[in-house]
Amino acid sequence: MNCAEVAEYINTKEYQELNFKRETLVINPPKACQPLGAIFCASGFEGTLPFVHGSQGCVAYFRNNLSRHFREPFSAVSTSMTEDAAVFGGMNNLIEGLQNGFTLYKPKMIAISTSCMAEVIGDDLNSFVIKARELGTIPKDFPIPFAHTPSFVGSHINGYDNMLKAIIAHLTQGKKEKKNGKINIIPGFDPHVANIREIKRMLNLMGVEYIILSDSSDVLDSPQNGNFEMYPGGTKLEDTADSINGVATIGLQKFSTMQTIKLIQESFGHEGLSIYPPLGIKATDGFLMKIKRLTGRSIPEELERERGRAVDTATDAHQYIHGKRFAVFGDPDEVFGIVNFLLEMGGEPVHILTATGTKQFGDEIKVLLDSSPYGKQANLYIGKDLWHLRSLLMTEPVDMLIGDSHGKWAARDAGIPLVRIGYPIFDRVNLHRYPTIGYQGVINLITWIANTFIDEVDRKSDDAHFELLR
Amino acid sequence: MGFANTAEILKEPACNLNHQPDRACERPRGGESCAFDGAFIVLNPITDAAHLIHGPIACCGNSYEGRGSLSSGSRLYRYGFTTDMTEMDIVYGSEGKLKEGIEYIVKRYEPSAIFVYSTCIPGITGEDVEAVCKEAKKRTIVPVIPVIAPGFLGHKNLGNRLAGEVLLGRSCWIM
Numbered sequence: 001m002n003c004a005e006v007a008e009y010i011n012t013k014e015y016q017e018l019n020f021k022r023e024t025l026v027i028n029p030p031k032a033c034q035p036l037g038a039i040f041c042a043s044g045f046e047g048t049l050p051f052v053h054g055s056q057g058c059v060a061y062f063r064n065n066l067s068r069h070f071r072e073p074f075s076a077v078s079t080s081m082t083e084d085a086a087v088f089g090g091m092n093n094l095i096e097g098l099q100n101g102f103t104l105y106k107p108k109m110i111a112i113s114t115s116c117m118a119e120v121i122g123d124d125l126n127s128f129v130i131k132a133r134e135l136g137t138i139p140k141d142f143p144i145p146f147a148h149t150p151s152f153v154g155s156h157i158n159g160y161d162n163m164l165k166a167i168i169a170h171l172t173q174g175k176k177e178k179k180n181g182k183i184n185i186i187p188g189f190d191p192h193v194a195n196i197r198e199i200k201r202m203l204n205l206m207g208v209e210y211i212i213l214s215d216s217s218d219v220l221d222s223p224q225n226g227n228f229e230m231y232p233g234g235t236k237l238e239d240t241a242d243s244i245n246g247v248a249t250i251g252l253q254k255f256s257t258m259q260t261i262k263l264i265q266e267s268f269g270h271e272g273l274s275i276y277p278p279l280g281i282k283a284t285d286g287f288l289m290k291i292k293r294l295t296g297r298s299i300p301e302e303l304e305r306e307r308g309r310a311v312d313t314a315t316d317a318h319q320y321i322h323g324k325r326f327a328v329f330g331d332p333d334e335v336f337g338i339v340n341f342l343l344e345m346g347g348e349p350v351h352i353l354t355a356t357g358t359k360q361f362g363d364e365i366k367v368l369l370d371s372s373p374y375g376k377q378a379n380l381y382i383g384k385d386l387w388h389l390r391s392l393l394m395t396e397p398v399d400m401l402i403g404d405s406h407g408k409w410a411a412r413d414a415g416i417p418l419v420r421i422g423y424p425i426f427d428r429v430n431l432h433r434y435p436t437i438g439y440q441g442v443i444n445l446i447t448w449i450a451n452t453f454i455d456e457v458d459r460k461s462d463d464a465h466f467e468l469l470r
Numbered sequence: 471m472g473f474a475n476t477a478e479i480l481k482e483p484a485c486n487l488n489h490q491p492d493r494a495c496e497r498p499r500g501g502e503s504c505a506f507d508g509a510f511i512v513l514n515p516i517t518d519a520a521h522l523i524h525g526p527i528a529c530c531g532n533s534y535e536g537r538g539s540l541s542s543g544s545r546l547y548r549y550g551f552t553t554d555m556t557e558m559d560i561v562y563g564s565e566g567k568l569k570e571g572i573e574y575i576v577k578r579y580e581p582s583a584i585f586v587y588s589t590c591i592p593g594i595t596g597e598d599v600e601a602v603c604k605e606a607k608k609r610t611i612v613p614v615i616p617v618i619a620p621g622f623l624g625h626k627n628l629g630n631r632l633a634g635e636v637l638l639g640r641s642c643w644i645m
Contacts, residue, residue: 033528057504
C-alpha cells in the first residue's frame with residue numbers, strides 16, 4: 001500500500017474492526033496519571049505545598065501541564081529520586097525533601113503523593129514521615145497527609161480522590177464537635193475552576209454557609225498585580241478540619257470523589273452523597289433542590305430568574321443544536337454531564353468514549369440515554385483511546401466533537417469542529433474562567449456549541465449562501 | 471562502541487564553562503525534567519518514525535503531542551504510542567506486551583523507524599528492552615531503536631545527550 005492508499009484504508013470499517021481488536025498498545029491516550037490529580041487537589045488548600053515522592057521528571061510534567069492549561073504558575077516539589085534511591089530506598093530523599101520544602105517554602109501543610117517509582121520499590125511513606133518527625137526535621141504537629149498514587153493504577157481522577165481523602169482524614173481527626181450548620185462541597189477533578197466560583201455564587205445567593213473541599217479557584221485563577229504569591233488562596237485548613245461538623249457533604253463528581261465520599265459516610269456521621277455535575281438545566285435544578293432539602297433554605301428569586309434566562313437561551317438557540325450528531329470524550333463525570341446537557345437540547349450523542357470510566361459508569365449512562373429519544377443512537381466505549389475515536393468519526397460521521405485539546409487531530413481528519421471542554425486545554429485561552437455548570441454554564445455551553453456551528457456554516461458557504469442572518 | 475557510565479557521556483572537554491575537563495559538569499538540582507523527557511523531546515521531531523513509550527500512563531499521557539516539527543510530511547511522530555503498563559504488567563513483566571506493540575506498529579503504520587523508550591518502571595523491574603528491540607528487528611526491515619533513558623538516570627540534559635548518542639548509533643551502557 002502506498003501512502004494515499006493507507007490514508008484511505010484507515011478510514012474504513014475493516015480497519016476499524018482491526019483497530020478495536022488492538023489490546024497491547026494504547027494510541028493517543030485521553031488520560032493522565034494519579035499524581036497529577038493529587039497535586040491539583042493539594043493545591044486547593046491554603047498554604048499547601050504539593051510534594052511528590054518519586055522521580056523529578058514526573059513533577060516537571062505535571063507542573064508544565066497544569067501551567068499550560070491554567071496559564072498560571074504551579075508550584076510543586078519532587079524528592080528527585082535517582083538510581084541510588086531506587087536501589088537503597090527513598091527515605092533520605094523524602095526526609096531531606098521535607099526539610100527543604102518546609103524551610104524554603106514555608107508551607108502550612110505538605111501533601112505528599114507518590115509517582116510510580118516510589119511505589120514499585122515499596123517505600124513506606126508512613127514510617128518515613130514518622131522518622132522525619134522523630135529526627136526533628138518537621139515539627140511534631142505539622143500536618144503531612146500522604147496518599148499512595150501510583151500511575152500504573154487508575155488515572156488522574158483517582159489521584160485526586162486519594163489525595164483528598166488523605167487530607168480530609170488527616171485534618172479532621174479528633175475534630176468532631178457540635179454541628180456547624182455548613183454544607184461541604186467537593187468539586188472533584190474539575191479543570192474549569194470557574195465552576196467553583198459559580199457554585200459559591202449560587203450558595204451565597206441562597207444564604208447557605210459552605211466549605212469547599214479543595215478550592216483551587218484563587219490558586220489557578222489568581223490576579224495579576226505584580227506580586228508573586230506562592231500560595232494565593234485555597235480552602236483554609238481550619239475549615240477543612242471543621243468540615244467533619246458539617247450538616248452534609250455533596251460531591252459534584254461521582255467518580256473522582258468515590259473514596260472520599262465513602263470515608264465521609266463512614267466517619268463524619270452526616271449525609272455524604274455524590275451527584276453527577278450540575279451541567280444542564282435539569283441537573284442544576286436537582287443540585288439546588290438537594291441543597292434546599294439539606295439546609296432548609298429556599299431558592300431565591302434571583303436564581304429563578306437566572307434559570308429563566310438559561311431556558312430562554314436554550315429556546316433561542318435550539319435550532320442550531322437540535323438533531324445534530326455529537327461525539328463526546330473525556331472523564332466519566334464530565335462526559336455524563338455533557339451528554340445530559342445534549343439530550344436536554346435535543347442533540348444526539350452518537351459516540352461516547354472514555355478511557356477512565358468504569359462498568360458502573362456504563363450502566364448509569366445507559367439509563368440516562370434510554371430516558372431520552374435523542375439517546376437511542378448512542379454507542380458507549382469505555383477504556384478506549386483517541387485512535388479508536390478517530391476510526392469511529394470516520395466510519396460513522398458526526399457534526400461535532402466535544403472533548404479536550406487532544407481531540408483536535410481526530411476532529412481535523414474528520415473535518416468537524418471541536419468544542420473544548422475538559423482537561424487539558426492547551427490551545428485556547430481562558431476557557432477555564434467560564435463555568436460549565438449551573439444556569440450560567442448552560443448559557444456558556446449553548447453559546448460555544450451553537451456559535452461554533454454557525455462559524456462553520458459561514459466558513460464553508462459560497463458567495464451565494466453567505467448570509468447576514470443565521 | 472559503548473560508554474562506561476553516564477558521567478562519561480556528560481564530559482564536556484570542549485565546553486569553556488566546565489572547569490574540570492576530565493569530569494562531568496555538576497548536576498543541576500531541581501526545576502528540571504527527567505532523562506526520559508530529555509531523550510523524547512530530542513527524538514520526537516523525527517516525523518516519519520513511531521515513538522513508542524514503554525511505561526505507565528504518566529510518561530506518555532502527560533507528554534505526547536507536546537512538540538511540533540515543521541514537517542509537511544508524516545504526522546506519525548505526534549501519535550502517543552504507549553504500552554500503558556498496569557499493576558499486572560509490573561508483577562508479571564510486560565516484555566510480551568511491548569513485543570506485540572512493536573509488531574502492531576510495524577504492521578499497521580509501516581514507519582521508517584520505531585524508537586522504543588524505556589522509562590523508570592521497566593528500568594526498575596529490569597525489563598530487557600534492548601533485547602526485545604533486537605528480537606523485533608529480526609522480523610522486520612524497520613529499525614527498532616531502543617532509547618534507554620529512564621527518568622531516574624538523571625536530568626533532562628542527560629536525556630538530551632543520550633538521545634544524541636542513540637542517533638549516532640552508539641548504544642549506551644548505563645546501568
